[in-house]
Amino acid sequence: MTSEHIHTLINRVAAFIGKHQLPSGAIPYYHGGPTDPWDHVECAMALDLSGRFDQSVKAYHWLSEIQNPDGSWWYTYQDGQPQELAKDSNHSSYVATGVWQHYLATRDTNFIRQMWPMVESGINFALSLQQPGGEIYWAYDATGLAWVSALLGGSSCIYQSIQDGLKLARTLGFDRPQWTAAGERLARAIREEPHRFDIAGENRRGYAMNWYYPVLSGVLSGEKARQHIQAGWQEFIVDGWGCLCSLDQPWVTVAETCELILALVRIGELEKARTLLDWVLRLQDADGGFWTGIAVPEEAIYPPDEKTTWTSAAVLIASVASFRSKDVANINSRG
DSSP: OOHHHHHHHHHHHHHHHHTTOOTTSOOOSSTTOOBOHHHHHHHHHHHHHTTOHHHHHHHHHHHHHHOOTTSOOOSOEETTEEOSOEEEHHHHHHHHHHHHHHHHHHOOHHHHHHHHHHHHHHHHHHHTTBOTTSOBOOEEETTSOBOOOBOHHHHHHHHHHHHHHHHHHHHHTOOOHHHHHHHHHHHHHHHHOGGGBSTTSTTTTOBHHHHHHHHHTTSSOHHHHHHHHHHHHHHHEETTTEEBSBTTSOEEEHHHHHHHHHHHHHTTOHHHHHHHHHHHGGGBOTTSOBOSEEETTTTEESSTTOOOHHHHHHHHHHHHHHTOOHHHHTHHHHO
16 A cells, blocks of 8 residues: 555545544544543544544544543533443543543643643543552442443553653653553563453353453563464454454454454554455445444345444544554654
8 A cells, every 4th residue: 555545545534534523522433423532532632643633633622521530421411411421441541542642643742731630630530540459449339339340451551641641740750650550560470470451251152352452552562462462363363354352252343353453553553454454444434434344254234224434534543553664653744
């Protein structure tokens, strides 16, 4: 794929995401659909990578305005109002990754200084659910009761968010040693004590995220990470299409495949990453968006008619990561 093709792809996908942004700054899954904070941040990162900085800033300001006093967000919002009343630790911390990526794209210190209170309280909320063994429980419900189980995929993502929060802190001249210690405890639990996660049977379906997220987040690295990915490859990869969402049904999903691409890029497996990207690009629709997934072997779009903004955002981010040339890096300055 040439740099010209990548530029065209990025701009088309970014336009698809951008046209869904509401006047408030929220980016719903689709027109008339809900917005959740995690996928909203994913879309904002994609907008940054396409040079649409004004739309990204608007997205983060919306998050800042609706953040709960304890640093959390509700699980989903519909037309600006809370819909699903759970407070997810992964949702609350992921904003750090988004704000850090915005800084890498713009070097706007004033912006990250403005967003710092949101980031700090979001990470602190997530760490309020950390247990003595290092794992971080998934959420509080609407009554304030904790869900007494930690998700391996979500906890791995939280680890990455903590690292990005620490980068923001250092950039602004702050010291957060308690975050460093919390991240180390969490990484140790993920690497050495997997029995602490998914204790309520959340992974009974065999989710792909539990396979690749420890690598994507950097908890596993080097040869150990490569061996870990290789060990699950035959189970999760459908040749010609991509990564299964879970092992219990024959459904390849674009977002999971693109997250796996990012994990592969992180460990230097660029050839595999670009092969998966080539497969994924077959699922782009005429309007620039991407279908959520495809059922195999029927090769039928599934769910029918579903094209979410966050799926398209995952493709854009994976495309930039897979072709990290000077031309692609400069896309931020050209839009």
